[in-house]
Amino acid sequence: MAYTSPAVVIDNGSQTTRAGFASEDFPSLVYSSNYSVDSNNKVVIGDDEIDKHPENEIMTLLDNGLVYNWDNVIHNWQYAYDNLDSSSPIDPKEYPLMLTEPSWNTKKNKLISTQMAFETLEVPIFSLVKTPLAQLFHQSKATGLIVDIGSAITSITPILDGIIQTKAAMHSKYAGDFASLHSLNYLSQKVPSLDHLLPKPFISDLSNLKATASFKNFQITNKVVEEFRYSMLQVSELPATASHFSAPAKSFYLPYGENVQVQQEQFSLLEPLFQPSAFQLPNLSIPAPAFDKPATQGLTHIILSSLKALEASIIPQAVLENTANTSANSSHHARFNDILRELLSNILITGGTSLTPGLTQRVLHDLYKSVNQFFPNYLCTQPGRLVLNVLGNNQTNGNDVWDKKFGSWIGACNLASMLNSSNQENDNGASIALDNWYITKSEYEELGEDLILEKFK
Template sequence: MSYSSPAVVIDNGSQTTRAGFASADLPSLVYSSTYSIDPSDPKKVIIGDDERDSNPQNEVMTLIDNGLVYNWDNIIHNWQYAYDNLDASSPIDPKEFPLMLTEQPWNTDKNKLAATQLAFETLQVPIFSLVKTPLAQLYHQGKSSGLVVDLGSGITSVTPILDGIVQSKASFHSKYAGDFISLHCLNYLSQQVPSLDYLLPKPFVNNPTAQLSASFKNFQVTNRVVEDFKYSMLSVSEFPANNPAAHAALQIQSKNFYLPYGKTIPVANEQVNLLEPLFQPSAYPLPNMTLPQPIFDKPSTQGLTHLILSSLKALEASIIPQAILENTANTSANSSHHARFNDILRELLTNLLITGGGSLSAGITPRIIDSVYKSLHQYFPNYLFTQPGHLHIATIQPASINNLDWDKKFGSWLGACNLASMLNGTGSSGNQEDNSVNIALDNWYVTKSDYEELGEDLILEKFK
């Protein structure tokens, strides 16, 4: 059977939640992935940007850490907010709509079961699905194989996907992402003003008597002023900072950043220097924060280029037996294995998807391509394809350049919608189910009746 009601798609990110009907072109709701508690009524959880700003005395708390939901007591309020506001701020009944959520490749079995339980037992949705974020992002671009580099707010991740299968052993992530850059920006801005209050956005600047909690102040400064600073002032240098001669030769014209209360801050070399920590995090210490020492075989301690190359190296190890990797002398015995990985490497590098809100920073795509290009032949010396002069790296481009911002900001939500829409297929005969519906049910969804009959084993098998 096909379903007349469109699926509801909710994409919980570290900074914002995107929600809407799968039949829509863009999410109808984009709201903060934070919440607060009403002190007078501890059972009242406040979700939504307007609601949060109307209660500045409340502490602002998070639901997502390391790219995963960790606050299961209150994530249900985040999802319920979507149902209450999806239809032009009118509530809809979860029982009448399939639900699809996104998840990261490193999501735990415990989390999968918790999400499914809330969906079926609390919301009582008829059908439920979890789809991996990088897979949805790649599918949205019409590809089934590629290397997805997602520069998000809380997490930077690199995920190889081959024929629609996420290569989990080669999927790596780190916390050197948008929030990490925000800390560097906040550190710089704080040195230019007497106190954090000078960075508060309107109307809080104009209402000094308002009681603002510490976490509310931090949220407003970071998510309003610092975000504006990042995307209006910063760009990625063509030359890395560890190339002093080239970096010093950059002709950087000073800009002025306007603070909410009128003061301007000159921004010169910081326009490029403040994004360098993405590539060399340990070279840019932060006050009152101890960064882990970079370790070669721990990608999460390294910068962006190393994270990408480590992912490809791990993929090689998962495809080619270790004995062959260690014994390169017997070329005839090894040639077929290396030829296979050479083809895979070629396919991934010519289908490189750089996405996420952080990928909107000017200059970041050519910098990633250049840094990977210059290092690949050192990591993979046995492959002709990675020798200088033979290498070609191509990023996946959106169908329309006008959709660039939307594809990068909402790519996982849009891709999930592509998959969720398969449920609404109509067959050529009224007595036959459309193939797309069968595929969706078999591969992406669990029905409430199957959940009640087969339980946890079905969930872990379906969403592995």
């Protein structure tokens, strides 16, 4: 059966939440995933409301890309229902709900989110869709290498024929927030105190401002530091140490009027994304990169590590260790050669931080230089034969910005909209959507945990 009401799609990111109806082209709501709590334990959601209460503590919902604060995530979802229809509340009981989830989401989280959807919001049907699958689906592809560089997490996800290769999926915390820490460290050296980085209108009454430390940090990071990052910084095409960068100086004006000159820092402040341990931070221990610990590696190396793990998961270890050119070995290597060629020609670089100027070009440059060293035995990686192609990387297309920021939400909407098919052909699509991605309330009540873990595995 087809549903007449469009699904509500909520995409919880570490920095922002995107929400809207599946019938829309873009999310109608983009608001902070953080929230504040007042002295009476009232939860405050929404950027404007958070700004009105500097005396409140700022809290987070996600850690390592996963929801951990289940007591208050319901307020985040309810905020969407209260504001989706031009700030007029809608009834969750009347609309299907689809949430996104990272590929490393836990079974416990899947169970809790499903329980809250059916028992607290009382939605009629519910779905969890994996973020990288939604992003790739939006590109109309079934196979690809998803490089998602968000605020808190960078994740690498190989997908073959619509199936996430879990053993090769990797993620690290070297993402946008890590770059912001380096930017904040640099800016803090230019001002008498961190209060001088507070954005307007707070600086006009700074002496009387009774703001919590978490509120000040939230405002500085999400407004001043973010503006600095996106307006002043870019990624160098070639890796280098900080002393090798050279560029014409730019001026950045801080809220108090200080003029900060930014020269080699235009490049060096983003180099930690690629060489984390080479750029240390005060009061933060950054481990040396280790091949067997992908989360310690910079962006390019974690991509290569993901592909190396995929090779190990597809080709038997005995074949990898035996370099003799037997027919069995040739067959295994020929198969992975085709897989590697297809992944490298379908790279999707996405996430808000991926909009940084020069980042895509740097990734491609590094891969072109390094992939043959990691995979010397494959025809597709040989000099003159290597083809790297980035999906949706049309720099003249303004939609590319929205695709990178909202790609997972838009892809999830494409899946959710199948529920609203109206003709007989598309009605089959609605059945497919129900069979593969959704659980109805009656199914949940009858089959419970086993169905959840099977449907959302």
